[in-house]
Amino acid sequence: MTVTQQARTAEPVVAPTADQAVLIVHGTDRTGIVAAISGVLGRHDANIVSLDQYSDNPRGGAFFQRTVLSRPGLRAALPKIEQDLIAELGDLSFTLRDLAVPRRVAIFASKADHCLLDLLWRHRRGELPVNVAMVISNHPDTADEVRSFGIPFFHVPSPAGPDKSAAEAEHLRLLAGNVDFVVLARYMQILSGDFIDRVGVPIINIHHSFLPAFIGAGPYAKAKARGVKLVGATAHYVTEDLDEGPIIEQDVVRVSHAHSVAELQRRGADVERDVLSRAVLWHSQDRVIRHGSHTIVFP
Known part of the structure; x- marks a missing residue:
């Protein structure tokens, strides 16, 4: 395609x-x-x-x-x-x-579409100097919307259980020689260390909090239960250590006791979109230099 x-x-x-x-x-x-x-x-x-x-x-x-x-x-x-x-x-x-040659990116997504569609919209608007080579998802839900942007969509199911080797082998086949980096736009699967080593390009993830708070499922319910006053998001490079890679960008929005879990999730989704798009922009413009466990990000 x-x-x-x-x-x-x-x-x-x-x-x-x-x-x-x-x-x-x-x-x-x-x-x-x-x-x-x-x-x-x-x-x-x-x-x-x-x-x-x-x-x-x-x-x-x-x-x-x-x-x-x-x-x-x-x-x-x-x-x-x-x-x-x-x-x-x-x-x-x-x-x-x-700089006239844009970096090629593959976007991985699951059912949540807010980060995925935001990146595609910004790309179409000319706000992201990248070539979106493909979108890969473990669910088919967003296929029509992605293809409406003129972007190839590939559905690669990820079976339940710890063995994801077949899905990752297909990912590697699709990516080989076709991308310069990968973005996980709320891709709800854990990548194996073998995949991270073999893919050979940087991988950027968006996490639904200031790391390392509220790790795991249901982060906004956990945040509501703790009475948080800020909801945040973190974009970072992926390493084999889950959610501990070098941080590229973070941001927060203020919330209160009156906000429901659904409202926290909506506000959190807004922050996730902004943080991820900035991280993708800065990476694509060579503004981010990895140095050990952290990054230098030039304005």
């Missing part, structure tokens, strides 16, 4: 990216890194559009930098720029990516 083109009438919200690239550099901090990067870009007539950097300790700590650069004929110049960066930066790690 092929994804239909985004509607031409949708008003783009993301800034134009023609002839622009993003450069991510990280490693051990030392004197002269910013000057070295600027020197390479200057020699290639590349204009620095934006530059953000962070060091957790200027005396040999960890250094992180995100640079957006612009240059006419950028795509042809990228290989030589990359070669010169390798020579100049030494043991520092870096990635250099053409």
Whole structure:
């Protein structure tokens, strides 16, 4: 299947990216890194559009930098720029990516559709610079709505019980070579460590609370029983340790004793949509750098 083109009438919200690239550099901090990067870009007539950097300790700590650069004929110049960066930066790690080429994403979902449809709507509006390659669900309920966006939908049942190997094998077959990251849009299945290792791309999940509170089923009933005053959501990268991956974004909304469980769930769904969409946007724009158990997120 092929994804239909985004509607031409949708008003783009993301800034134009023609002839622009993003450069991510990280490693051990030392004197002269910013000057070295600027020197390479200057020699290639590349204009620095934006530059953000962070060091957790200027005396040999960890250094992180995100640079957006612009240059006419950028795509042809990228290989030589990359070669010169390798020579100049030494043991520092870096990635250099053409922003005109969107990242490909697969979205996993179950019966709850609020996060899934919000992402598809934002994508159609031009708010998310991604190519939605497919939606995979363990239920067929959202198939018609997903296909109305021109997105391929695949129903992969997940049988009851601990053995999900057959479903995960089908997931891996569908994803192989077709995606750059995966989003779990309230996908109500636990991924095995083997799947996480073999899929080979980052996986972003949305969790219905400020982690690690109210883990498990019925979080809003548990929140009501505890008399909470805030309902939140957390977007994080998936690791083998359930709901303990590096956090990308969090947010909350205030609630009161007068709100029912259904109202808490509705307000929580609003926060989940916003938090997940921001996490997907920032990841797709290379604004998030994973560092151990946490992240550096540039504005």
